[in-house]
Amino acid sequence: MIDLAEIRPRHATPPSGFEALAAEIFALKKQLNALILAHNYQVPEIQDVADYVGDSLGLSRQAAGTNADVIVFCGVHFMAETAKILNPDKIVVLPDKDAGCSLEESCPADSLARMQATNPNFWTVAYINCSAAVKALSDVICTSGNAERIVRAAPAGRDLLFVPDENLGEWVMEQTGRPMTLWRGNCYAHVEFRRDAVLELKRRFPDAKVVVHPESLREVRDLADAVASTEKMVAYCKSSPARRFIVVTESGIIHRMQKECLDKEFLCAPAFDVTRMPADHCRCSECRYMKLNTLEKVRDCMKRLGPRIELPDDVLKRARLPIERMLEISAQPVENAE
Ligand code: 13P
Ligand code: SF4
Numbered sequence: 001m002i003d004l005a006e007i008r009p010r011h012a013t014p015p016s017g018f019e020a021l022a023a024e025i026f027a028l029k030k031q032l033n034a035l036i037l038a039h040n041y042q043v044p045e046i047q048d049v050a051d052y053v054g055d056s057l058g059l060s061r062q063a064a065g066t067n068a069d070v071i072v073f074c075g076v077h078f079m080a081e082t083a084k085i086l087n088p089d090k091i092v093v094l095p096d097k098d099a100g101c102s103l104e105e106s107c108p109a110d111s112l113a114r115m116q117a118t119n120p121n122f123w124t125v126a127y128i129n130c131s132a133a134v135k136a137l138s139d140v141i142c143t144s145g146n147a148e149r150i151v152r153a154a155p156a157g158r159d160l161l162f163v164p165d166e167n168l169g170e171w172v173m174e175q176t177g178r179p180m181t182l183w184r185g186n187c188y189a190h191v192e193f194r195r196d197a198v199l200e201l202k203r204r205f206p207d208a209k210v211v212v213h214p215e216s217l218r219e220v221r222d223l224a225d226a227v228a229s230t231e232k233m234v235a236y237c238k239s240s241p242a243r244r245f246i247v248v249t250e251s252g253i254i255h256r257m258q259k260e261c262l263d264k265e266f267l268c269a270p271a272f273d274v275t276r277m278p279a280d281h282c283r284c285s286e287c288r289y290m291k292l293n294t295l296e297k298v299r300d301c302m303k304r305l306g307p308r309i310e311l312p313d314d315v316l317k318r319a320r321l322p323i324e325r326m327l328e329i330s331a332q333p334v335e336n337a338e
Contacts, residue, residue: 015045019297022049028302035068036084036298040230041252041290045296046074053256055231056082056128057330062314063087064327072302073309076101077288081132084309085319095297097307099289101129103215106185107164109133115161115183122181123158124149126322129187132162132311136318140306141326144168144214145229148175153329167191171214171221175222189204189287190215193248198223201246201267208267209242213249220248251284251289270286 025048029036029123037059038050047053052062056079063071063083071092073080078101080094090139109128116122116137126138127147135141142150151172154160160178162169166183173180194279202210202223211233212224226236230253237257237283247254248269256314257266301307 010069014048015295016044018048018295021045022301025049025295025299025302029072030297032070032302032305033068034072035062035066035070036085036304038296039060039079039252039290040234040256041250041257041287042074042293043252043291043295044255045256045295046293047134048268049251049295049298055143055145056057057143057227057229058231059083059144060086060128060323066090070302072238072298074293074298075099076104076287077309078104078129078131080309082128082135082323084311085132085316085323086134088316091305092309093301094302094307094309095294096292098197099292101265101289102188103127103129103164103185104131104134107134107183107317109137112137112163112183119159119161121157121159122161123154124161124163125180126163127168128326130164132315133321134321136315138163138322141322143229143326145224145231145327146330147172147214150326150329151178151180153177165215167221169215170225187215189250189271189285191217192285193217193269195219195223197270198246201269205244205246205267207242208244209237209240209244211236211248216248216316224248231258232259237264237266249285250287250290251320252286254284263285263306264270299308 036050038047038053058080064086071083073083073094080092084092085097112134123140124143126134128141140150152185160180162180165185166182166184167186169180169182198220209225210222210223211226216229234256238261244265246267246269251268254266269287
């Protein structure tokens with residue numbers, strides 16, 4: 001029997017039927033020799049049955065190092081594709097095949113190829129939030145957790161092309177001072193956060209520290225005490241002596257933050273004008289793609305071994321090198337390593 005007190009934070013009530021579904025999933029996991037990976041934005045009940053919950057970098061590392069036969073990827077499509085590229089001989093399933101990403105959509109591979117053809121000296125750094133076909137055209141992949149480091153490691157004589165997130169790209173340029181040509185894509189959920197809304201929350205809670213995901217606009221990043229990937233956001237909140245945090249990213253992360261910092265308070269930044277919001281009203285930001293996954297769909301994809309990630313052999317081969325390059329650069333020891 002699952003000990004709910006162990007896997008859920010004190011405050012959280014599990015949804016009805018959680019225990020029976022979780023028991024089914026644990027039995028399937030054993031039977032299939034499966035690894036369940038979940039992104040920090042997944043609903044609490046999915047996080048609670050996962051073997052590992054983390055950001056894109058941590059999830060890629062887990063996928064690269066697993067001995068499981070089946071990877072159940074509770075996240076969005078490009079994340080499951082990355083797991084498949086790293087494990088071409090394993091079965092990789094995701095609970096909902098329509099769990100996409102606005103960044104991935106913004107950068108079709110044929111448009112990228114046309115852009116690359118305009119400058120043979122381009123070195124393409126692709127944020128992991130892109131399709132396998134785009135990865136196959138790229139020189140190196142990065143995540144929000146290692147983008148700065150990956151760009152610093154790029155060959156000095158090359159012109160950098162950063163795709164597809166213009167906001168992460170802009171932030172990395174600010175950090176490194178390295179000019180880059182930016183693809184004009186963005187995360188539809190993060191660009192909804194506005195300076196005024198965060199300022200109003202800061203006015204109401206002056207003791208709160210502000211943690212911001214780098215996919216957000218500069219007007220919001222400029223208000224941050226920390227700009228960080230989802231994993232580094234959790235780490236920052238854990239290690240900070242502050243008791244209260246304004247969290248500017250998708251609201252799924254709050255579950256992990258509360259689970260790992262029982263005595264701290266987390267306020268979701270609202271994705272609209274907070275001055276018109278009643279004080280007790282919650283309007284947290286949600287990624288409509290991440291939220292397509294449910295615990296029932298996790299059970300079903302394990303039962304059916306589908307939807308399954310399948311990719312053409314040439315894409316699998318070509319996309320692997322830039323991902324491995326990222327993992328290698330990221331693993332090199334430095335101060336403040338990811
Ligand atoms: P992280 O790698 O920081 O978890 O970000 C993934 C993502 O999709 C953010 O919107
Ligand atoms: Fe893509 Fe944005 Fe959703 Fe992350 S939050 S998966 S970047 S749409």
